[in-house]
Amino acid sequence: MADDKKAAVKEFHEYVNMSVKELEKWLDDPKSMETGQTESDGEPTGRKSGRHILEMLKKKEADWSDEDHAHIKKVTAYCKRHLKQGPSKDVENSKWRYSLMNWAHDPLKTKRERSRSPAKSPRKTPEAEKKEKTPEKSAAKEKSPAKETAKQSEDKKEASPAKANGSSPKKADK
Numbered sequence: 001m002a003d004d005k006k007a008a009v010k011e012f013h014e015y016v017n018m019s020v021k022e023l024e025k026w027l028d029d030p031k032s033m034e035t036g037q038t039e040s041d042g043e044p045t046g047r048k049s050g051r052h053i054l055e056m057l058k059k060k061e062a063d064w065s066d067e068d069h070a071h072i073k074k075v076t077a078y079c080k081r082h083l084k085q086g087p088s089k090d091v092e093n094s095k096w097r098y099s100l101m102n103w104a105h106d107p108l109k110t111k112r113e114r115s116r117s118p119a120k121s122p123r124k125t126p127e128a129e130k131k132e133k134t135p136e137k138s139a140a141k142e143k144s145p146a147k148e149t150a151k152q153s154e155d156k157k158e159a160s161p162a163k164a165n166g167s168s169p170k171k172a173d174k
Contacts, residue, residue: 012072046102
């Protein structure tokens with residue numbers, strides 16, 4: 001696979017964060033029909049995209065067609081564009097979220113624990129990864145005190161003032 005195709009596939013997987021099972025369940029939900037531009041057959045464009053993505057995820061990447069590779073670019077562009085928008089309230093029940101889910105991206109997955117499918121583990125979007133790497137968070141980690149290990153605690157006890165004065169510490173009864 002050429003480098004540009006590899007990069008496009010990698011970026012596609014950064015945005016597609018729903019598993020096959022999750023996407024199948026979503027596309028069976030009537031809510032998946034509630035959003036987006038509707039085609040002449042009555043099905044929203046995004047939902048058709050979701051069905052295409054679903055078929056792609058079910059096969060090996062090596063078996064993806066040129067049409068599939070063209071589609072991953074559409075998916076990535078759509079997700080990038082729409083993730084910059086979004087409601088300030090009730091994201092969970094918004095048409096914005098439903099639309100993104102039709103394109104196999106659940107924006108709430110960056111906020112809650114993800115499914116642990118070893119074959120197709122969902123990935124965080126680049127935006128979510130950037131938020132995690134903010135300087136405020138890393139500075140907060142540096143300021144938080146480290147937990148004391150049992151060995152460090154024992155070392156402190158041994159260096160008590162009684163020992164410094166030359167007297168031996170009392171042994172604890174067993």
